Amino acid sequence: MAEKEKLEALRMRRQQWDEKTAKSLERFPERKEKFVTGSSEPVERLYTSLDLEDFDENEQLGLPGEYPFTRGVQPTMYRGRFWTMRQYAGFATAEESNKRYKYLLEQGQTGLSVAFDLPTQIGYDSDHALSEGEVGKVGVAIDSLKDMEILFDGIPLDQVSTSMTINAPASVLLAMYIAVAEKQGVSPGQLRGTIQNDILKEYIARGTYIFPVEPSMRLITNIFEYCSKEVPQWNTISISGYHIREAGSSAVQEVAFTLADGMAYVEAAIEAGLEVDSFAPRLSFFFNAHNDLLEEVAKFRAARRIWAKLMKEKYGAKSEKSMMLKFHTQTGGSTLTAQQPDNNIVRVAIQTLAAVLGGTQSLHTNSKDEALALPTEDSVRIALRTQQIVAHESGVAETADPLAGSYYVEDLTNRIEAGAMAYINRITEMGGAPAAIEKGYIQKEIMDSAYEYQKQIEKNERIVVGLNKFQVKEAAPKGLLRVDPSVGEMQKAKLDQLRGERDNQQVSDRLAALKEAAVTEANLMPFILDAVKEYATLGEICGTLREVFGEYQQSVVL
Amino acid sequence: MDRPIRVLVAKPGLDGHDRGAKVIARALRDAGMEVIYTGLRLTPEQIVQAAIQEDVDVVALSILSGAHGHLLPKVVDLLKKEEVYDEILVLGGGVIPEEDIPELKSKGIAEVFTPGTPTTVTIDFIRENLKRKQ
Numbered sequence: 001m002a003e004k005e006k007l008e009a010l011r012m013r014r015q016q017w018d019e020k021t022a023k024s025l026e027r028f029p030e031r032k033e034k035f036v037t038g039s040s041e042p043v044e045r046l047y048t049s050l051d052l053e054d055f056d057e058n059e060q061l062g063l064p065g066e067y068p069f070t071r072g073v074q075p076t077m078y079r080g081r082f083w084t085m086r087q088y089a090g091f092a093t094a095e096e097s098n099k100r101y102k103y104l105l106e107q108g109q110t111g112l113s114v115a116f117d118l119p120t121q122i123g124y125d126s127d128h129a130l131s132e133g134e135v136g137k138v139g140v141a142i143d144s145l146k147d148m149e150i151l152f153d154g155i156p157l158d159q160v161s162t163s164m165t166i167n168a169p170a171s172v173l174l175a176m177y178i179a180v181a182e183k184q185g186v187s188p189g190q191l192r193g194t195i196q197n198d199i200l201k202e203y204i205a206r207g208t209y210i211f212p213v214e215p216s217m218r219l220i221t222n223i224f225e226y227c228s229k230e231v232p233q234w235n236t237i238s239i240s241g242y243h244i245r246e247a248g249s250s251a252v253q254e255v256a257f258t259l260a261d262g263m264a265y266v267e268a269a270i271e272a273g274l275e276v277d278s279f280a281p282r283l284s285f286f287f288n289a290h291n292d293l294l295e296e297v298a299k300f301r302a303a304r305r306i307w308a309k310l311m312k313e314k315y316g317a318k319s320e321k322s323m324m325l326k327f328h329t330q331t332g333g334s335t336l337t338a339q340q341p342d343n344n345i346v347r348v349a350i351q352t353l354a355a356v357l358g359g360t361q362s363l364h365t366n367s368k369d370e371a372l373a374l375p376t377e378d379s380v381r382i383a384l385r386t387q388q389i390v391a392h393e394s395g396v397a398e399t400a401d402p403l404a405g406s407y408y409v410e411d412l413t414n415r416i417e418a419g420a421m422a423y424i425n426r427i428t429e430m431g432g433a434p435a436a437i438e439k440g441y442i443q444k445e446i447m448d449s450a451y452e453y454q455k456q457i458e459k460n461e462r463i464v465v466g467l468n469k470f471q472v473k474e475a476a477p478k479g480l481l482r483v484d485p486s487v488g489e490m491q492k493a494k495l496d497q498l499r500g501e502r503d504n505q506q507v508s509d510r511l512a513a514l515k516e517a518a519v520t521e522a523n524l525m526p527f528i529l530d531a532v533k534e535y536a537t538l539g540e541i542c543g544t545l546r547e548v549f550g551e552y553q554q555s556v557v558l
Numbered sequence: 559m560d561r562p563i564r565v566l567v568a569k570p571g572l573d574g575h576d577r578g579a580k581v582i583a584r585a586l587r588d589a590g591m592e593v594i595y596t597g598l599r600l601t602p603e604q605i606v607q608a609a610i611q612e613d614v615d616v617v618a619l620s621i622l623s624g625a626h627g628h629l630l631p632k633v634v635d636l637l638k639k640e641e642v643y644d645e646i647l648v649l650g651g652g653v654i655p656e657e658d659i660p661e662l663k664s665k666g667i668a669e670v671f672t673p674g675t676p677t678t679v680t681i682d683f684i685r686e687n688l689k690r691k692q
Contacts, residue, residue: 133628207574
C-alpha cells in the first residue's frame, strides 16, 4: 500500500474509533472535561500519525549531532559520556563553601556550581549598609580575591569545570577566577566553566541587576570578546529561562523569552563588531525542568530546533557549533512543596528524567527541603543520587533522544516551536527583548501565567499532591540548615584586615584607570583584572562602575 | 471610615524573588483591596516611609532570602518609632522556617504565610485582623 492509502485507511479507522469512543463516553465519562499540560496547553485524547501529516523527519529532526539538532547536540549523546552532574552550592563563608565543594566532589559530582550571596550578586561588599542581614545567606560571600583564593583552595582549576551564578558583576568574578587559577599555575586557556552573565533575565525575573541596559550589554560583549581570545574554553554566558519559569511562565514562554534574550546578546555582539562564529559557540543556555514530563522533553527539543534555525538563517552562522543550543538544567524549585517534603524527591526524579530525555548537557537536581531552607548535606546527597540512578539504572541514557517519533512528543514539540516563534516575532516587532522588558511586556505575560496557575490550584482545577489534596497533619520539619549569623561580622573583619594589608595606592590607581576606561569604548576586562589582582574589592570595582554607568531603575509591573 | 483596605506589598532587602509578592498583590486587588507594590530592593526605612505616605492599613513583606530575622523586625521597630504601628497590620510571607515564626510574632509580625498558603487565607486574615476600623 502506498503511504497515502495507508494514511487514508488510518483516517477511516480513526473516524470509526472516535464514534465508538463517543458512545462509550456516555456511560464512562472521562475524569475531566478538558485535559491540559502543566503549562495549560490542550491535550487531545489520542495522537496518531494523522497529527503529524506534514512531518518531515529529515528537516524537523535530522540526526543527533546534526542540524537542526532537535535530537541532541552530540551524535552519541550519553553513550559517550553522561551529562555533568553539577549541584549549585555555596553559603556562609568561602571556608564553609570550600568544604561543601570538596564533599560534593568526593561524592562523585563532576563539576562545581557556585552560589553567591545577594550582596556579592549586586556588587556590594559585606560591610555595606544594604548587605546587613544578607551576608552568606543564599550563597557564599565574596568580597575580594582573598575570599576567592579560599573558596577554591585545594581544588585544581585545570581539572574541574566551574559554573558561577553571577550576572551584573560577572566580569569581576571571572577576573577573580582567572587570578586564582594563575596563582595555582593554571593558565586562562585551560579554564573550563560558565558564568551566568545574563542580565536581561535579571530585569525580567531574578532581580540582581546593577547597571542600566546599555552599559550592562557592553560589559557582556566585553566578556565575549575577551574570552574568545584569552579564555577560549569558557562559556561566556548562560542565557537563562530557569528564573523566567520560576517566576511563573509557561513552557512556551520560557523558550520564547530565553531565546529572545539570546537574540539580543547575539545582536549586541554583532553590533560591537564581533564575528558571529567567534562568540556564538560559547553561548550556553539554562532551562528549568518541571513535572509535565513529556511537555518538558518537547520543550528542550523545540528550543534546540528554533535556536539552530535562528543562528543559521537569521544571523548567518556558518559554524555548526554556533547553531547548537547546549544547556544546563535545574529541576523546578517552584514545583517543590513545603508540605510533605519527602514527596519532592519523586518530583525531582521525574524532572531529572525530563532533562535527560530532553538531552541536557548538565543538571542540578534540587533537594527535597528547598521549599523550607537551604538544603542540608543529606538532602543534597539524595538529589545527586537521583541523577546517578537515572544515569545508571533507568536505561533512558542508553540511546539518543529515545522519545523521537512519538506522535504526542513530536506534536508537542511542533506546538511549542510555533507558540514560541509567535512570541519571538512579537518581541522582534517591539524592538527586541530589551525594549519589550522596558515596556514591561515580558514581565506582564509571565505574571499573567503565574496568577492563572495560582488560581487553578486554589480552585482545585490543578492538583498538587500534599498541597491541595492528600494533605496530612505534619510537625514542623527539623534539622534545617542554618547559616551562622556571625558570617556578616566575620566578613567585615576580613575586609578590615584586607584594607590594612594591601597596597592601597595601587588599588586606587587601578580603580582610577578602570573609571577612565569606562567612559571610553575600551574593553574593560583587562582593567578589572588589574584591579582584582591588587585586591580591590568587588564593592569598590562595582562602585566605580556605578559612578560612571548609574543604576538600573526597575519598571514595576503588576 | 468607609474606604477599601489599603495594602503595601513590599520586598525588603536584596531578594529578587517577586512571584509571591506579585501573586498576593493581584489576589488582594481582586478581593477589592487597594494595593501598592513597591518593586524590589527596599530598605526598611523606605518601606516605612511608603507605608506612611500611602496611608495603608497593612504592610505585607515578602522575603525569600533568609534575611527575614533581621529585616522584618526592623520594619516593625521603625513603624513603632514613627508611631504608626498601632494602626498598621504587619504580615510576612516567603520561605521562612516554621521554627522562626514564633520569634517573628513576638517581635510584632502579626502572621507569617509560608509556601503553599492559599491567597484566600491571607485575605481572610487581613479582613479579620485589621487594626484600623474600616
